[in-house]
Amino acid sequence: MSCSGKRCGFNIQVTKEAAGCSEGDGSCFEARVLTAERSNFHDEELMDATAKIRQILAGIGRDPKGRKLSFINTNMGLLLAWVEHGAPVPPDAVTDKDDDTTIAQALRLSGYAKVQGETAS
Numbered sequence: 693m694s695c696s697g698k699r700c701g702f703n704i705q706v707t708k709e710a711a712g713c714s715e716g717d718g719s720c721f722e723a724r725v726l727t728a729e730r731s732n733f734h735d736e737e738l739m740d741a742t743a744k745i746r747q748i749l750a751g752i753g754r755d756p757k758g759r760k761l762s763f764i765n766t767n768m769g770l771l772l773a774w775v776e777h778g779a780p781v782p783p784d785a786v787t788d789k790d791d792d793t794t795i796a797q798a799l800r801l802s803g804y805a806k807v808q809g810e811t812a813s
């Protein structure tokens with residue numbers, strides 16, 4: 693299964709703490725924030741914020757394991773993660789098809805793990 697790094701689908705192996713992705717519908721994509729000319733929906737403040745975000749992302753080093761810096765897209769928001777694109781989906785992996793609580797736990801999202809009585813970090 694090929695994986696372009698664009699509109700992928702994440703899969704999380706909880707026991708291995710591994711994030712992979714395969715072909716999907718956009719629940720995972722490379723961490724790239726676009727610039728644009730000023731418009732009604734992209735004003736100076738957003739242009740400025742975009743520049744800062746891009747600077748931060750550009751300052752992140754490469755992953756020694758070759759994984760791509762990616763955004764994992766959930767109903768709760770985006771999580772920055774090192775994702776192995778093109779990895780086959782393990783049968784026990786948590787994916788976009790799981791419910792939010794399961795996904796929040798698999799990603800260890802702060803404030804969401806508490807739902808199940810675990811301590812959020």
Ligand SMILES: [Zn+2]
Pocket residue numbers: 695696697698699700701713714720776777778
């Ligand atoms: Zn991918």
